[in-house]
Amino acid sequence: xxxxxxxxxxxxxxxxxxxxxxxxxxLARKLAxxxxxxxxxxxxxPAPDRALEIAGKYGVAHLDRIExxxxxxxxxxxxxxxxxxxxxxxxxxxxxxxQTFNARLVAPRLAARAGAGVVMNALxxxxxxxxVKVTASAYGGDTRVVYEVTGAxxxxxxxxxxxxxxxxxxxxxxxxxxxxxxxDLSAVAERVRVIQxxxxxxPRLEEAQIIVAGGMGLxxxxxxxxxxxxxxxxxGMAAASRPxxxxxxxDSSRQVGLTGKITRPGLYxxxxxxxxxxxxxxxxxxKTLVAxxxxxxxxxxxxxxxxxxxxxxxVLPELIRAVKAR
Amino acid sequence: MKIVVCVKxxxxxxxxxxxxxxxxLEIGQDGKTLTQTSIPRxxxxxxxQAIECALRLRDAGVDCKIHVVSVGTDPTKILQHAVAIGAxxxxxxxxxxxxxxGYATAALLAGFVKSLGRADLxxxxxxxxDGDQGVVPALLGEMLGMPIVTIARAVEMVDGSTVxxxxxxxxxxxxxxxxxxxxxxISNELGEPRYPTGMRTMKARKVKPQQVTPAxxxxxxxxxxxxxxxxxxxxxxxxxxxxxxxxxxxxxxxxELVKRLRADRTIE
Numbered sequence: 001x002x003x004x005x006x007x008x009x010x011x012x013x014x015x016x017x018x019x020x021x022x023x024x025x026x027l028a029r030k031l032a033x034x035x036x037x038x039x040x041x042x043x044x045x046p047a048p049d050r051a052l053e054i055a056g057k058y059g060v061a062h063l064d065r066i067e068x069x070x071x072x073x074x075x076x077x078x079x080x081x082x083x084x085x086x087x088x089x090x091x092x093x094x095x096x097x098x099q100t101f102n103a104r105l106v107a108p109r110l111a112a113r114a115g116a117g118v119v120m121n122a123l124x125x126x127x128x129x130x131x132v133k134v135t136a137s138a139y140g141g142d143t144r145v146v147y148e149v150t151g152a153x154x155x156x157x158x159x160x161x162x163x164x165x166x167x168x169x170x171x172x173x174x175x176x177x178x179x180x181x182x183x184d185l186s187a188v189a190e191r192v193r194v195i196q197x198x199x200x201x202x203p204r205l206e207e208a209q210i211i212v213a214g215g216m217g218l219x220x221x222x223x224x225x226x227x228x229x230x231x232x233x234x235x236g237m238a239a240a241s242r243p244x245x246x247x248x249x250x251d252s253s254r255q256v257g258l259t260g261k262i263t264r265p266g267l268y269x270x271x272x273x274x275x276x277x278x279x280x281x282x283x284x285x286x287k288t289l290v291a292x293x294x295x296x297x298x299x300x301x302x303x304x305x306x307x308x309x310x311x312x313x314x315v316l317p318e319l320i321r322a323v324k325a326r
Numbered sequence: 327m328k329i330v331v332c333v334k335x336x337x338x339x340x341x342x343x344x345x346x347x348x349x350x351l352e353i354g355q356d357g358k359t360l361t362q363t364s365i366p367r368x369x370x371x372x373x374x375q376a377i378e379c380a381l382r383l384r385d386a387g388v389d390c391k392i393h394v395v396s397v398g399t400d401p402t403k404i405l406q407h408a409v410a411i412g413a414x415x416x417x418x419x420x421x422x423x424x425x426x427x428g429y430a431t432a433a434l435l436a437g438f439v440k441s442l443g444r445a446d447l448x449x450x451x452x453x454x455x456d457g458d459q460g461v462v463p464a465l466l467g468e469m470l471g472m473p474i475v476t477i478a479r480a481v482e483m484v485d486g487s488t489v490x491x492x493x494x495x496x497x498x499x500x501x502x503x504x505x506x507x508x509x510x511x512i513s514n515e516l517g518e519p520r521y522p523t524g525m526r527t528m529k530a531r532k533v534k535p536q537q538v539t540p541a542x543x544x545x546x547x548x549x550x551x552x553x554x555x556x557x558x559x560x561x562x563x564x565x566x567x568x569x570x571x572x573x574x575x576x577x578x579x580x581x582e583l584v585k586r587l588r589a590d591r592t593i594e
Contacts, residue, residue: 077473101496105476108428108461112468117429117553118461138457138559140339142346145358145457146558147427153553191473192504195490200497210593234593252515253498258458259514261496267592276343288592290583291568299347302566306586308579309570318580323593 004038005031006064006092009048010071010079011100014207016049020098020161022168025058027125027159028096029169033059035127037093040064042181044082045071055176057168063176064090070185077190079106084113085183092154094132096125099158111156119147120158137163140258140278162206162262163285203237205254205261210236210268213256213283214244217272217293217312221249226316227271233323239263241273256282269319271312275300292316327446327486327506329380330393332435332462333373333408334423335401338366339455346561358559359424369404372451376512378519379449379481381412388483391415393445395438395538397431398423402535410522410530417536419543426552428457432465433550437543439470446506447489452477452513460511467509469546475504479515 007028009018025041032039041055042064048054055063066086070078079102087095087110095110097103099120111118123144124135132149134157149155205211212234214227224244231238238254245255256263257279268286273279275291275298283289284303291304292312301307308315337360345351345362354361380392393415394408405416419434426434439445448470453460467474480492484503493500494515522530540550571586573579587593 101477104460105464105474108464109468109474111429111461111553112432112465115548117427118459118465119554120459120461133557134554136459139342139346140455140458142339142343142561143351143360143559144562145556146560147554148557149553150555151551151553155553192475192502194500194502196499196501198493198495198497198500206496246514252494259452267587275347277346278339278343288587288590290587296570301568301570302564304568306583307568307570308573308576308583310576310579314576315580318575318577319584321577322580322584 002091002093003036004040004090004092005094005096006040006042006090007096008042008044008083009098010044011074011102012046012048017054018048018098019100020159021048022054022058022166023161023164024096024098024159025054025060026167027122027164029058029172031094031125031127031132035132040092041176042066042086044079052176052178056173059169059172059174060176061174063178064181065178066181066183068183068185070188074102075190076102076105076109076192078185078188080109080113081185081188082183083110086181087114087116087154089181095154095156097156097158098161103158107156107158114154114156116153117149117151117155119155122157122159123163125157137281140276141281142277162264163281205237205239205256205263208237208263209266210234211239211256211263211265211283211286212236212269212271213239213241213273214271215241215273216243218244219313221247223313224249226313230269230316230320230323233320236265236267241276241279258282270300271316273300274298275303327388327390328393328442328444329383329390329447329449330395330439330442330445331373331376331380331413332448332450332466333377333394333396333401333404334370334454335367335396335398335404336370336454336456338368341365351561353559358556360559367403369407370451370454372453372455372512372514374519375514375516376449376451377408377411377413379478379512379516381520383481383483384412386482393417393442395419395435397421397426397434405535406530406533407522409533410526411520415536416533417538419538419540421540424556426550427554428459428461428465430550430552432462432469433545433548434540434543435462435466436469437540437545437550438538440544441538441542448472448507448509450509450511452511463509463511470507470509472507472509473504474509475502476511477513478510479513481510
């Protein structure tokens with residue numbers, strides 16, 4: 001096995017840079033430095049914007065590129081095959097992947113191909129003696145679990161990049177060498193046929209600067225418009241907790257939390273939300289969190305910067321009024 | 327056709343959440359096991375929905391036999407529940423889930439599926455609500471050489487050998503088709519699983535799951551050896567710094583909050 005930690009990405013992302021790449025490089029760089037491993041970045045498919053510059057910022061030794069027409073758009077079988085061949089050639093100690101929707105499928109498949117271990121939802125990577133330890137979220141964010149990578153195999157790690165901060169090291173910059181890695185994807189044919197693509201237009205919760213989210217404290221579906229009204233007044237987006245979605249009050253695209261959207265807005269207003277961990281995973285990275293809840297002991301206040309103890313049905317209309325009055 | 331559904335017994339995640347919220351979750355002397363016996367043990371919710379998915383295929387006229395399998399030392403109760411709602415055969419691989427990782431679990435399940443001779447569909451919950459890892463289905467699919475479709479809200483047979491799956495993606499629903507055999511993971515968007523009748527529950531209590539020992543399974547070259555080991559579990563302390571906005575009325579509190587947010591330049 002080689003002595004490398006490799007960050008793997010294959011999508012350019014909506015911003016031209018793979019979502020979570022910098023946060024993942026941050027985590028991988030710290031581990032590489034602590035464990036005396038080489039840090040590399042594998043880009044499968046189209047190159048991200050400023051890839052060399054970003055790689056250099058995080059002290060990446062090699063920017064490995066796999067170029068193949070089949071990698072132009074994400075195709076799971078092709079992607080897994082490309083990464084598996086890379087893994088076989090380079091035998092990295094660790095393959096670290098920003099945990100996007102597609103990565104949740106790719107990471108464990110890659111692990112199976114490589115006979116490697118796999119840990120998802122990672123928040124921290126450490127080395128203790130010769131052992132790599134991965135701290136991951138469990139029980140919907142209620143607990144943290146530490147996994148030790150045992151055995152000689154490599155390990156694939158999915159990182160909850162949305163919950164982490166990108167932090168380039170001071171004085172740790174490098175001049176990465178670009179390497180072309182050749183793999184043979186000619187035999188791969190996708191086994192899953194896409195009949196109808198998912199299509200989404202318009203603003204995304206993940207990118208919203210202001211989010212107003214409603215929970216069961218709203219009482220009934222008819223009151224959800226208060227959330228939409230306040231969101232609109234603030235120029236933000238409306239969101240919801242899981243129970244609200246499960247009750248059919250709003251569409252699941254509005255769900256914030258571990259199995260919904262993970263957001264990091266400037267302002268997140270949680271109204272009538274108790275603060276279940278699985279929800280807070282999706283909003284605790286907000287710069288300012290405001291909680292409105294009748295129960296002053298509600299868990300949501302522990303995460304909040306500002307809190308109002310009160311009935312959200314009474315407070316929300318007043319908030320709308322106060323924002324409008326200026 | 328033969329449908330295999332993989333299920334796991336978990337601690338009730340809502341009960342765990344409640345204990346965490348009041349700061350009273352207990353972790354055992356080993357530093358990793360949740361020890362409160364007052365926390366109910368039940369079938370992982372997503373797995374129950376995977377069984378529901380199989381039952382809906384049967385309701386839609388698919389002639390199928392539904393096998394439900396679980397890795398765990400005593401999943402008898404959840405397997406009896408599976409029978410009560412309509413499973414045909416139930417089996418357990420008696421291995422302590424605390425001693426295996428996703429890789430080893432998938433290897434055991436792959437060995438079980440192979441022992442059935444053939445499976446047309448393998449259905450799993452999208453993840454288990456305890457570890458949240460969600461890696462077993464994809465590992466299992468690779469080990470069996472089957473294609474994998476994740477996060478389904480609906481599954482239907484197009485013809486005898488093709489399934490159409492509606493996936494919940496961050497960009498909305500995606501519809502895909504795949505030939506059997508395939509592994510499909512089910513998400514909560516599938517909807518509520520059915521309840522068993524009292525009569526069926528009573529009858530199912532007499533069912534004894536088939537015991538399948540790992541020694542009797544084809545576990546492939548590398549066997550069911552874990553690659554990662556859980557060494558510790560803890561609750562992360564949250565440093566509360568909430569400033570409660572006071573006010574004689576909701577209007578006064580709202581005005582004060584807006585004033586603060588404007589002063590912080592959080593809003594315009």
